Amino acid sequence: MKKLVLSFLAFITVSLTALAQSPEGFKYQAVVRNASNVILVNQAVGLRVIIQQGSIGGTSVYSETFAVTTNANGLVNVEIGNGSVLSGTFSTINWANGPYFIETAVDATGGTAYSVMGTSQLMSVPYALYAKTSGNGQGPAGPQGPAGVAGPQGLQGVVGPQGPAGNDGLDGATGPMGPQGPAGVTGATGPIGPTGPQGLQGNQGNQGNQGTQGETGATGPQGEVGPQGPIGLTGATGATGAAGATGATGPAGATGAAGTNAGVGGFTHYLGEAFNGGIIYYLYKGSDGLEHGLIVALTESTGKWQTTGTLVNANRTEDGAYNTTLMTGSPAATYIATLGAGWYLPSIDELGLLYYNRYSAQKGLRTGGNTLLSNTAIYWSSSEVNWNLAHTFYFCCGYGTNVYGKPDTYSVRGVRAF
Numbered sequence: 001m002k003k004l005v006l007s008f009l010a011f012i013t014v015s016l017t018a019l020a021q022s023p024e025g026f027k028y029q030a031v032v033r034n035a036s037n038v039i040l041v042n043q044a045v046g047l048r049v050i051i052q053q054g055s056i057g058g059t060s061v062y063s064e065t066f067a068v069t070t071n072a073n074g075l076v077n078v079e080i081g082n083g084s085v086l087s088g089t090f091s092t093i094n095w096a097n098g099p100y101f102i103e104t105a106v107d108a109t110g111g112t113a114y115s116v117m118g119t120s121q122l123m124s125v126p127y128a129l130y131a132k133t134s135g136n137g138q139g140p141a142g143p144q145g146p147a148g149v150a151g152p153q154g155l156q157g158v159v160g161p162q163g164p165a166g167n168d169g170l171d172g173a174t175g176p177m178g179p180q181g182p183a184g185v186t187g188a189t190g191p192i193g194p195t196g197p198q199g200l201q202g203n204q205g206n207q208g209n210q211g212t213q214g215e216t217g218a219t220g221p222q223g224e225v226g227p228q229g230p231i232g233l234t235g236a237t238g239a240t241g242a243a244g245a246t247g248a249t250g251p252a253g254a255t256g257a258a259g260t261n262a263g264v265g266g267f268t269h270y271l272g273e274a275f276n277g278g279i280i281y282y283l284y285k286g287s288d289g290l291e292h293g294l295i296v297a298l299t300e301s302t303g304k305w306q307t308t309g310t311l312v313n314a315n316r317t318e319d320g321a322y323n324t325t326l327m328t329g330s331p332a333a334t335y336i337a338t339l340g341a342g343w344y345l346p347s348i349d350e351l352g353l354l355y356y357n358r359y360s361a362q363k364g365l366r367t368g369g370n371t372l373l374s375n376t377a378i379y380w381s382s383s384e385v386n387w388n389l390a391h392t393f394y395f396c397c398g399y400g401t402n403v404y405g406k407p408d409t410y411s412v413r414g415v416r417a418f
Contacts, residue, residue: 025081039074044110050103056119062088271360279364297414298370303331306406309388320347323382332412343414345382348391377411
Protein backbone atom coordinates (compact mmCIF):
# COMPACT_ATOMS: atom_id res chain seq x y z
CA MET A 1 0.00 0.00 0.00
CA LYS A 2 1.26 3.45 -0.83
CA LYS A 3 2.52 5.17 2.28
CA LEU A 4 0.53 8.12 3.52
CA VAL A 5 1.27 11.30 5.35
CA LEU A 6 -1.54 12.25 7.69
CA SER A 7 -1.36 15.98 8.27
CA PHE A 8 -2.83 16.76 11.73
CA LEU A 9 -4.91 19.91 11.77
CA ALA A 10 -6.42 18.54 14.96
CA PHE A 11 -8.74 20.77 16.80
CA ILE A 12 -11.25 19.76 19.42
CA THR A 13 -14.73 21.04 19.94
CA VAL A 14 -17.52 19.88 22.18
CA SER A 15 -20.20 17.77 20.55
CA LEU A 16 -23.38 19.42 21.90
CA THR A 17 -25.71 16.48 21.57
CA ALA A 18 -27.72 17.37 24.69
CA LEU A 19 -27.78 20.45 26.84
CA ALA A 20 -28.77 18.62 30.02
CA GLN A 21 -25.82 16.23 30.14
CA SER A 22 -22.08 16.11 29.49
CA PRO A 23 -21.12 15.76 25.82
CA GLU A 24 -19.83 12.33 24.80
CA GLY A 25 -17.42 13.26 22.05
CA PHE A 26 -15.22 15.87 20.48
CA LYS A 27 -14.47 16.88 16.92
CA TYR A 28 -11.30 15.78 15.12
CA GLN A 29 -10.10 16.97 11.74
CA ALA A 30 -7.09 15.98 9.62
CA VAL A 31 -5.69 16.29 6.09
CA VAL A 32 -4.54 13.10 4.34
CA ARG A 33 -1.59 13.24 1.93
CA ASN A 34 0.42 10.54 0.18
CA ALA A 35 4.19 10.03 0.39
CA SER A 36 4.74 12.63 -2.35
CA ASN A 37 2.93 15.18 -0.15
CA VAL A 38 -0.01 15.19 -2.57
CA ILE A 39 -3.41 15.70 -0.89
CA LEU A 40 -5.80 12.77 -1.40
CA VAL A 41 -9.06 14.41 -2.41
CA ASN A 42 -12.54 12.86 -2.56
CA GLN A 43 -11.17 9.47 -1.58
CA ALA A 44 -12.71 6.88 0.75
CA VAL A 45 -10.34 6.01 3.61
CA GLY A 46 -10.50 3.85 6.72
CA LEU A 47 -9.53 5.63 9.97
CA ARG A 48 -8.68 4.06 13.32
CA VAL A 49 -8.25 6.15 16.48
CA ILE A 50 -6.73 4.90 19.76
CA ILE A 51 -6.66 7.08 22.92
CA GLN A 52 -3.61 6.23 25.04
CA GLN A 53 -3.05 7.24 28.65
CA GLY A 54 0.21 8.39 30.22
CA SER A 55 2.56 8.42 27.19
CA ILE A 56 2.92 7.61 23.50
CA GLY A 57 2.32 3.88 23.27
CA GLY A 58 0.80 3.92 26.76
CA THR A 59 -2.32 2.12 27.99
CA SER A 60 -5.11 2.05 25.42
CA VAL A 61 -8.27 3.27 27.17
CA TYR A 62 -10.46 3.53 24.08
CA SER A 63 -10.33 2.72 20.34
CA GLU A 64 -12.75 3.07 17.46
CA THR A 65 -12.86 3.15 13.65
CA PHE A 66 -14.43 5.36 10.98
CA ALA A 67 -15.16 4.89 7.27
CA VAL A 68 -14.97 8.39 5.81
CA THR A 69 -14.30 10.21 2.55
CA THR A 70 -11.91 13.12 2.20
CA ASN A 71 -13.37 16.33 0.80
CA ALA A 72 -12.06 18.45 -2.09
CA ASN A 73 -9.34 19.77 0.25
CA GLY A 74 -8.30 16.32 1.50
CA LEU A 75 -9.97 16.91 4.89
CA VAL A 76 -11.66 14.25 7.02
CA ASN A 77 -13.96 15.27 9.88
CA VAL A 78 -14.96 12.80 12.61
CA GLU A 79 -16.35 12.97 16.12
CA ILE A 80 -14.18 11.03 18.56
CA GLY A 81 -16.42 8.94 20.78
CA ASN A 82 -19.05 8.28 18.10
CA GLY A 83 -17.25 5.85 15.78
CA SER A 84 -17.44 2.04 15.59
CA VAL A 85 -16.06 1.00 19.00
CA LEU A 86 -13.23 -1.52 19.05
CA SER A 87 -12.47 -1.40 22.77
CA GLY A 88 -13.18 0.67 25.90
CA THR A 89 -16.02 3.01 26.81
CA PHE A 90 -15.63 6.64 25.85
CA SER A 91 -17.98 7.90 28.56
CA THR A 92 -15.89 6.32 31.35
CA ILE A 93 -12.58 7.96 30.40
CA ASN A 94 -11.24 9.97 33.36
CA TRP A 95 -9.94 13.02 31.51
CA ALA A 96 -8.49 14.39 34.75
CA ASN A 97 -6.08 11.47 34.91
CA GLY A 98 -3.97 12.57 31.93
CA PRO A 99 -1.97 13.21 29.93
CA TYR A 100 -3.76 11.53 27.01
CA PHE A 101 -2.45 10.87 23.51
CA ILE A 102 -4.29 10.10 20.29
CA GLU A 103 -2.84 7.58 17.82
CA THR A 104 -4.19 7.73 14.27
CA ALA A 105 -3.92 4.98 11.61
CA VAL A 106 -5.23 5.04 8.03
CA ASP A 107 -6.07 2.61 5.21
CA ALA A 108 -6.09 4.64 1.97
CA THR A 109 -8.17 1.98 0.20
CA GLY A 110 -11.07 2.48 2.62
CA GLY A 111 -10.49 -0.92 4.24
CA THR A 112 -9.13 -2.00 7.63
CA ALA A 113 -5.47 -2.65 6.80
CA TYR A 114 -4.43 0.34 8.88
CA SER A 115 -0.96 1.91 8.90
CA VAL A 116 -0.07 4.06 11.91
CA MET A 117 0.49 7.61 10.79
CA GLY A 118 1.52 9.11 14.12
CA THR A 119 0.64 9.89 17.73
CA SER A 120 0.17 13.33 19.27
CA GLN A 121 -0.74 14.57 22.73
CA LEU A 122 -4.18 15.93 23.42
CA MET A 123 -3.00 19.26 24.75
CA SER A 124 -6.54 20.14 25.87
CA VAL A 125 -9.82 18.30 26.39
CA PRO A 126 -13.32 19.75 26.09
CA TYR A 127 -14.14 21.27 29.46
CA ALA A 128 -17.40 19.38 29.80
CA LEU A 129 -15.59 16.05 29.39
CA TYR A 130 -12.97 17.01 31.96
CA ALA A 131 -15.59 18.23 34.42
CA LYS A 132 -17.57 15.05 34.07
CA THR A 133 -14.75 12.81 35.32
CA SER A 134 -12.55 15.08 37.41
CA GLY A 135 -14.46 14.47 40.61
CA ASN A 136 -14.83 18.22 41.13
CA GLY A 137 -18.42 18.55 42.15
CA GLN A 138 -18.34 22.36 42.32
CA GLY A 139 -21.38 23.66 40.62
CA PRO A 140 -19.62 26.84 39.41
CA ALA A 141 -17.37 24.69 37.25
CA GLY A 142 -20.35 24.11 35.03
CA PRO A 143 -20.60 27.78 33.88
CA GLN A 144 -16.86 27.84 33.39
CA GLY A 145 -17.26 24.95 31.00
CA PRO A 146 -18.63 27.18 28.21
CA ALA A 147 -15.78 29.56 28.79
CA GLY A 148 -13.34 26.66 28.43
CA VAL A 149 -14.96 25.75 25.17
CA ALA A 150 -14.48 29.25 23.91
CA GLY A 151 -10.75 28.91 24.54
CA PRO A 152 -10.27 25.96 22.21
CA GLN A 153 -12.50 27.62 19.67
CA GLY A 154 -10.02 30.43 19.61
CA LEU A 155 -7.41 27.86 18.65
CA GLN A 156 -9.63 26.80 15.84
CA GLY A 157 -9.24 30.18 14.36
CA VAL A 158 -5.50 29.57 14.26
CA VAL A 159 -5.96 26.12 12.84
CA GLY A 160 -8.14 27.37 10.04
CA PRO A 161 -5.40 29.41 8.35
CA GLN A 162 -2.99 26.59 9.03
CA GLY A 163 -5.18 24.23 7.06
CA PRO A 164 -3.34 24.72 3.78
CA ALA A 165 0.08 25.73 5.06
CA GLY A 166 0.05 25.18 8.79
CA ASN A 167 0.80 21.50 8.27
CA ASP A 168 4.44 22.38 8.61
CA GLY A 169 4.14 23.61 12.15
CA LEU A 170 2.07 20.60 13.19
CA ASP A 171 4.59 18.30 11.58
CA GLY A 172 6.75 18.94 14.60
CA ALA A 173 4.10 17.22 16.72
CA THR A 174 4.08 14.28 14.35
CA GLY A 175 7.83 14.20 14.28
CA PRO A 176 7.82 10.45 14.90
CA MET A 177 6.04 10.13 11.63
CA GLY A 178 8.81 12.08 9.93
CA PRO A 179 11.15 9.08 9.94
CA GLN A 180 8.69 7.44 7.62
CA GLY A 181 9.75 10.09 5.18
CA PRO A 182 12.88 8.06 4.40
CA ALA A 183 10.47 5.56 2.96
CA GLY A 184 10.06 8.23 0.37
CA VAL A 185 13.62 7.38 -0.56
CA THR A 186 12.06 4.48 -2.38
CA GLY A 187 11.53 7.21 -4.86
CA ALA A 188 15.18 6.44 -5.55
CA THR A 189 13.77 3.85 -7.86
CA GLY A 190 13.49 6.90 -9.99
CA PRO A 191 17.14 6.32 -10.96
CA ILE A 192 15.66 3.81 -13.34
CA GLY A 193 15.27 7.03 -15.15
CA PRO A 194 18.82 6.51 -16.48
CA THR A 195 17.00 4.48 -19.06
CA GLY A 196 16.03 7.88 -20.19
CA PRO A 197 19.56 8.36 -21.53
CA GLN A 198 18.29 6.29 -24.39
CA GLY A 199 17.55 9.69 -25.60
CA LEU A 200 21.22 9.52 -26.55
CA GLN A 201 19.92 7.45 -29.40
CA GLY A 202 19.88 10.73 -31.11
CA ASN A 203 23.64 10.36 -31.22
CA GLN A 204 23.09 7.66 -33.73
CA GLY A 205 23.02 10.53 -36.06
CA ASN A 206 26.75 9.83 -36.05
CA GLN A 207 25.82 7.13 -38.49
CA GLY A 208 27.24 9.49 -40.95
CA ASN A 209 30.53 7.95 -39.91
CA GLN A 210 29.47 4.96 -41.90
CA GLY A 211 31.60 6.48 -44.52
CA THR A 212 34.20 4.14 -43.06
CA GLN A 213 32.23 1.45 -44.83
CA GLY A 214 35.20 1.23 -47.07
CA GLU A 215 36.65 -1.02 -44.40
CA THR A 216 34.24 -3.71 -45.40
CA GLY A 217 36.34 -3.94 -48.47
CA ALA A 218 38.67 -5.90 -46.23
CA THR A 219 36.03 -8.57 -46.21
CA GLY A 220 36.15 -8.54 -49.95
CA PRO A 221 39.40 -10.53 -50.08
CA GLN A 222 37.25 -13.46 -49.07
CA GLY A 223 35.92 -13.19 -52.55
CA GLU A 224 39.18 -14.85 -53.60
CA VAL A 225 37.55 -18.03 -52.50
CA GLY A 226 34.91 -17.20 -55.06
CA PRO A 227 37.18 -18.07 -57.99
CA GLN A 228 35.98 -21.55 -57.32
CA GLY A 229 32.86 -20.27 -59.00
CA PRO A 230 34.54 -20.64 -62.39
CA ILE A 231 34.26 -24.34 -61.74
CA GLY A 232 30.67 -23.79 -62.70
CA LEU A 233 32.01 -22.66 -66.08
CA THR A 234 33.20 -26.16 -66.64
CA GLY A 235 29.52 -26.84 -67.16
CA ALA A 236 30.06 -24.94 -70.38
CA THR A 237 32.51 -27.58 -71.46
CA GLY A 238 29.55 -29.89 -71.21
CA ALA A 239 28.29 -27.95 -74.15
CA THR A 240 31.18 -29.34 -76.14
CA GLY A 241 29.38 -32.63 -75.66
CA ALA A 242 26.77 -31.01 -77.81
CA ALA A 243 29.36 -30.90 -80.50
CA GLY A 244 29.45 -34.65 -80.22
CA ALA A 245 25.82 -34.41 -81.08
CA THR A 246 26.93 -33.61 -84.60
CA GLY A 247 27.47 -37.32 -84.82
CA ALA A 248 24.04 -38.70 -85.33
CA THR A 249 24.85 -41.56 -83.02
CA GLY A 250 26.21 -39.33 -80.29
CA PRO A 251 22.98 -37.99 -78.79
CA ALA A 252 23.49 -40.09 -75.68
CA GLY A 253 26.69 -38.25 -74.99
CA ALA A 254 24.92 -35.00 -75.58
CA THR A 255 22.49 -35.85 -72.81
CA GLY A 256 25.29 -36.40 -70.35
CA ALA A 257 26.88 -33.13 -71.35
CA ALA A 258 23.72 -31.24 -70.68
CA GLY A 259 23.43 -32.64 -67.20
CA THR A 260 26.21 -32.91 -64.73
CA ASN A 261 28.07 -29.67 -64.65
CA ALA A 262 25.04 -27.39 -64.80
CA GLY A 263 24.08 -27.60 -61.08
CA VAL A 264 20.73 -26.53 -59.55
CA GLY A 265 19.42 -23.32 -61.10
CA GLY A 266 22.73 -22.81 -62.82
CA PHE A 267 24.69 -22.84 -59.52
CA THR A 268 27.74 -25.00 -58.94
CA HIS A 269 27.19 -24.94 -55.18
CA TYR A 270 24.03 -25.84 -53.25
CA LEU A 271 22.40 -25.06 -49.91
CA GLY A 272 23.56 -27.41 -47.14
CA GLU A 273 26.92 -28.06 -48.86
CA ALA A 274 30.00 -28.39 -46.65
CA PHE A 275 32.30 -25.69 -48.00
CA ASN A 276 35.13 -23.45 -46.86
CA GLY A 277 35.02 -24.60 -43.22
CA GLY A 278 31.23 -24.37 -42.78
CA ILE A 279 27.83 -25.06 -44.37
CA ILE A 280 26.41 -22.98 -47.24
CA TYR A 281 23.02 -21.56 -46.24
CA TYR A 282 22.50 -18.81 -48.86
CA LEU A 283 23.44 -18.48 -52.57
CA TYR A 284 23.09 -15.68 -55.10
CA LYS A 285 24.62 -14.45 -58.37
CA GLY A 286 26.60 -11.25 -58.00
CA SER A 287 26.82 -8.34 -60.42
CA ASP A 288 30.10 -9.91 -61.52
CA GLY A 289 28.16 -12.91 -62.81
CA LEU A 290 29.77 -15.21 -60.25
CA GLU A 291 28.30 -17.30 -57.47
CA HIS A 292 28.37 -15.82 -53.98
CA GLY A 293 26.83 -16.87 -50.73
CA LEU A 294 26.95 -17.14 -46.93
CA ILE A 295 28.41 -19.94 -44.83
CA VAL A 296 27.50 -20.78 -41.23
CA ALA A 297 30.16 -22.04 -38.79
CA LEU A 298 30.14 -25.68 -37.64
CA THR A 299 30.13 -24.80 -33.92
CA GLU A 300 28.74 -22.10 -31.66
CA SER A 301 29.19 -20.63 -28.17
CA THR A 302 27.37 -18.32 -25.75
CA GLY A 303 28.39 -14.87 -24.61
CA LYS A 304 27.51 -11.23 -24.08
CA TRP A 305 27.32 -8.59 -26.79
CA GLN A 306 29.11 -6.21 -24.41
CA THR A 307 29.87 -6.40 -20.70
CA THR A 308 28.53 -2.85 -20.29
CA GLY A 309 26.46 -0.75 -22.67
CA THR A 310 28.55 1.46 -24.95
CA LEU A 311 27.52 2.91 -28.32
CA VAL A 312 29.92 1.75 -31.09
CA ASN A 313 27.74 2.56 -34.16
CA ALA A 314 27.66 -1.06 -35.34
CA ASN A 315 24.17 -0.36 -36.64
CA ARG A 316 24.13 -1.88 -40.13
CA THR A 317 21.39 -4.43 -40.56
CA GLU A 318 22.89 -5.98 -43.69
CA ASP A 319 26.66 -5.96 -43.10
CA GLY A 320 27.79 -8.13 -40.18
CA ALA A 321 31.44 -7.98 -41.24
CA TYR A 322 31.44 -4.20 -40.85
CA ASN A 323 29.62 -4.33 -37.52
CA THR A 324 31.97 -6.95 -36.05
CA THR A 325 35.06 -4.82 -36.72
CA LEU A 326 33.58 -2.16 -34.40
CA MET A 327 32.77 -4.54 -31.51
CA THR A 328 36.02 -3.97 -29.62
CA GLY A 329 36.13 -5.81 -26.32
CA SER A 330 32.91 -7.73 -27.06
CA PRO A 331 32.90 -11.31 -25.64
CA ALA A 332 30.79 -12.40 -28.64
CA ALA A 333 33.25 -10.86 -31.13
CA THR A 334 36.18 -12.35 -29.20
CA TYR A 335 34.73 -15.83 -29.68
CA ILE A 336 34.15 -15.19 -33.42
CA ALA A 337 37.83 -14.21 -33.78
CA THR A 338 38.84 -17.70 -32.59
CA LEU A 339 37.21 -19.16 -35.73
CA GLY A 340 39.89 -17.54 -37.90
CA ALA A 341 40.09 -14.91 -40.61
CA GLY A 342 36.95 -14.09 -42.54
CA TRP A 343 34.45 -15.12 -39.88
CA TYR A 344 32.17 -12.51 -38.30
CA LEU A 345 28.99 -12.16 -36.21
CA PRO A 346 26.05 -12.01 -38.67
CA SER A 347 23.96 -8.87 -39.04
CA ILE A 348 20.25 -9.19 -38.20
CA ASP A 349 19.42 -9.61 -41.93
CA GLU A 350 22.09 -12.30 -42.39
CA LEU A 351 20.85 -14.03 -39.25
CA GLY A 352 17.29 -13.89 -40.63
CA LEU A 353 18.47 -15.63 -43.84
CA LEU A 354 20.02 -18.38 -41.67
CA TYR A 355 16.69 -18.85 -39.86
CA TYR A 356 14.65 -19.00 -43.07
CA ASN A 357 17.11 -21.49 -44.68
CA ARG A 358 17.70 -23.39 -41.43
CA TYR A 359 16.35 -26.62 -42.93
CA SER A 360 19.22 -26.85 -45.44
CA ALA A 361 21.76 -25.59 -42.89
CA GLN A 362 20.65 -28.17 -40.28
CA LYS A 363 20.86 -30.94 -42.87
CA GLY A 364 24.45 -30.05 -43.73
CA LEU A 365 25.45 -29.66 -40.07
CA ARG A 366 23.84 -32.98 -39.15
CA THR A 367 25.65 -34.80 -41.98
CA GLY A 368 29.02 -33.72 -40.63
CA GLY A 369 28.15 -34.45 -37.00
CA ASN A 370 28.56 -30.77 -36.11
CA THR A 371 26.79 -28.56 -33.53
CA LEU A 372 23.20 -28.13 -34.73
CA LEU A 373 21.37 -24.82 -34.61
CA SER A 374 19.19 -24.72 -31.49
CA ASN A 375 15.48 -24.27 -32.14
CA THR A 376 15.08 -22.87 -28.62
CA ALA A 377 18.00 -20.44 -28.67
CA ILE A 378 18.14 -16.67 -28.94
CA TYR A 379 21.08 -15.76 -31.24
CA TRP A 380 22.99 -12.48 -31.10
CA SER A 381 23.30 -10.43 -34.28
CA SER A 382 25.99 -7.79 -34.72
CA SER A 383 23.38 -5.08 -35.45
CA GLU A 384 23.32 -2.50 -32.65
CA VAL A 385 20.11 -0.68 -31.58
CA ASN A 386 21.56 1.87 -29.15
CA TRP A 387 24.11 2.16 -26.35
CA ASN A 388 22.41 -0.58 -24.31
CA LEU A 389 20.51 -2.81 -26.80
CA ALA A 390 21.27 -5.01 -29.83
CA HIS A 391 19.12 -7.09 -32.24
CA THR A 392 18.60 -10.83 -31.65
CA PHE A 393 16.76 -13.61 -33.51
CA TYR A 394 14.72 -16.15 -31.55
CA PHE A 395 14.88 -19.48 -33.46
CA CYS A 396 11.82 -20.87 -31.70
CA CYS A 397 8.26 -20.77 -33.01
CA GLY A 398 8.91 -18.09 -35.63
CA TYR A 399 9.18 -15.35 -33.02
CA GLY A 400 11.80 -13.66 -35.17
CA THR A 401 13.66 -10.51 -34.23
CA ASN A 402 13.78 -8.83 -30.85
CA VAL A 403 16.10 -6.56 -28.86
CA TYR A 404 17.90 -7.38 -25.62
CA GLY A 405 20.40 -5.75 -23.28
CA LYS A 406 24.01 -6.06 -24.41
CA PRO A 407 25.18 -7.49 -21.03
CA ASP A 408 22.76 -10.47 -21.43
CA THR A 409 24.16 -13.86 -22.43
CA TYR A 410 22.79 -15.56 -25.58
CA SER A 411 24.00 -17.93 -28.35
CA VAL A 412 26.76 -16.84 -30.75
CA ARG A 413 27.27 -18.44 -34.23
CA GLY A 414 29.75 -17.13 -36.81
CA VAL A 415 29.22 -16.75 -40.56
CA ARG A 416 31.43 -15.88 -43.53
CA ALA A 417 30.86 -14.80 -47.12
CA PHE A 418 32.29 -16.09 -50.41
